[in-house]
Amino acid sequence: MKLWEIAHSRTGDKGNIANISLIAYDIKDYELLREKVTSQKVKEWFGEMVKGEVVRYELPQLGAMNFVMRDALGGGVTRTLSLDMHGKGMSSYLLDMEI
Numbered sequence: 001m002k003l004w005e006i007a008h009s010r011t012g013d014k015g016n017i018a019n020i021s022l023i024a025y026d027i028k029d030y031e032l033l034r035e036k037v038t039s040q041k042v043k044e045w046f047g048e049m050v051k052g053e054v055v056r057y058e059l060p061q062l063g064a065m066n067f068v069m070r071d072a073l074g075g076g077v078t079r080t081l082s083l084d085m086h087g088k089g090m091s092s093y094l095l096d097m098e099i
Helices: 027-036 037-050 090-095
Strands: 005-015 018-022 054-061 065-071
Touching: 005 090, 018 027, 018 090, 027 065, 037 054, 037 065, 037 090
Parallel strands: none
Antiparallel strands: 005 018, 018 065, 054 065
């Protein structure tokens, strides 16, 4: 199954750091997300797009988690040649991950 089937996402950025929230539609699916969507798997999924570490913060009471990805925006808004310099499309890319 794809993540978009059981969760939605939001993205933020600051400098060269992107953060992606992953929120279960149904709180009952949170444990599945917690098990399957680890920091390591997210880093592997983004590949060369994320050059730094990926840290996961858990918010079980909300059925959500937040991934902070360092060195993820090609140097930041004012330095990157990327078309999506703010990283907004990264949430859609994460939701396409198969679990």
